[in-house]
Every structure is written in C-alpha cells, then in structure tokens.
Amino acid sequence: MSHTILLVQPTPRPESRTWSDYETVNECMEGICKIFEEHLKKQNPSSASITYDVSxxxxxxxxxxxxxxxxxxKSTSTYGPHNKDWIKEQIYILLRRQAGK
Known part of the structure; x- marks a missing residue:
C-alpha cells in the first residue's frame, strides 16, 4: 500500500499537464490502462468493444x-520519482499477474 501520484503531460504544451493520485502502485497502473482505453474509445467511437495488446x-x-x-x-516519508520505463515494467508485472489468474 504505497500512495502514488501519477503525473501526465500528453502533449508538449505545459497546460496539458494533469495529475491524479491512487492508494497503491497497482491502482495507478490500472489507471494508466484506463487512460489508454479511453483514448482508444475516442479513436474508435463506433466500436462496440476495444481490444489491444501490451505493445x-x-x-x-x-x-x-x-x-x-x-x-x-513510508520508511523515509518521501515520494520517489519513477519514469516511463519503470511504469511499463510495473504494468507488465500487473498484466502478467492478471493473466495468470
């Protein structure tokens, strides 16, 4: 249970920056998947269902x-930063775990 803040800047414009927070890293990774799914829905508004692969x-x-x-x-009472590569690794671990259920 590690509180996680997600920082997103979809375009080069600084005003496109947003943030959200989650109770756990896994919830944050699921949130990123949901952002992608919403993006796919906007791109394919007539599709009844959306499928995608990890790539x-x-x-x-x-x-x-x-x-x-x-x-x-918790041990240091600080927030540690993580980049896109770390995020992709965490998403991969999450999806592998979900696929194994």
Missing amino acids: QLFDFIDRLSDLSCLVYH
Whole structure:
C-alpha cells in the first residue's frame, strides 16, 4: 500500500499537464490502462468493444510528452520519482499477474 501520484503531460504544451493520485502502485497502473482505453474509445467511437495488446499500450506511453509516478516510501516519508520505463515494467508485472489468474 504505497500512495502514488501519477503525473501526465500528453502533449508538449505545459497546460496539458494533469495529475491524479491512487492508494497503491497497482491502482495507478490500472489507471494508466484506463487512460489508454479511453483514448482508444475516442479513436474508435463506433466500436462496440476495444481490444489491444501490451505493445500498443507501451507505444501510447512512449508517445506521451511526459509520464511519471511519485511513489510514497513510508520508511523515509518521501515520494520517489519513477519514469516511463519503470511504469511499463510495473504494468507488465500487473498484466502478467492478471493473466495468470
């Protein structure tokens, strides 16, 4: 249970910056997947269902101007920054775990 702040900047414009917070890293990773799913829905408004693979999700992440997480570390009472590569690794672990259920 590590409070996580997600920082997103979809375009190069600074005014496109947003943030959201989650109770856990896993909830944050699920939130990123939901952001991607919403993006797909906007791109395919007539599709009844949306499917994608992890490579498409990772390409989406790479195309964002900026994406990072700040994860709370109880032992030091500080937030540690994490970049896109760390985020993709955490999403991969989450999806593998979900697929194994």
